Amino acid sequence: MITQILGGLAGIGLGAACIALLVWLRRVTPKALQPVPGRARPSFYDVPAGTRWLTCYTLTCARMTMPHVPIEDGVGWRCTNCGHTTTGAM
Known part of the structure; x- marks a missing residue:
């Protein structure tokens, strides 16, 4: 029974390490933040008075x-x- 508990804890630790490695590999970089080609940028305009x-x-x-x-x-x-x-009424 103790071996199952320790095996489960080791599996959780290994899983967490794999997730951390994947997150580190896909970290936010300037290249990852480039705009998507073909997607329009939002347009801003002045709001009229009233x-x-x-x-x-x-x-x-x-x-x-x-x-x-x-x-x-x-x-x-x-x-x-x-x-x-x-x-x-205005």
């Missing part, structure tokens, strides 16, 4: 909070993702 983050209930936005910009007539906001308009 933009509000409102919940959009359309199927396109799926009840997510999206930026809504003010509509020209001043009675609501337009979703920047799907174009749906929300009315309300």
Whole structure:
């Protein structure tokens, strides 16, 4: 019975050593952090004045909070993702 316990502990130690070796071999290097070819980088833009983050209930936005910009007539906001308009007091 003691040999089974010691064998199990030795097996755990050997397994941990193998995992540590694999992690060390795949350590984070500048080469590993290169961008994936063909994947677009995120684009950033200036948020217009008066933009509000409102919940959009359309199927396109799926009840997510999206930026809504003010509509020209001043009675609501337009979703920047799907174009749906929300009315309300500004």
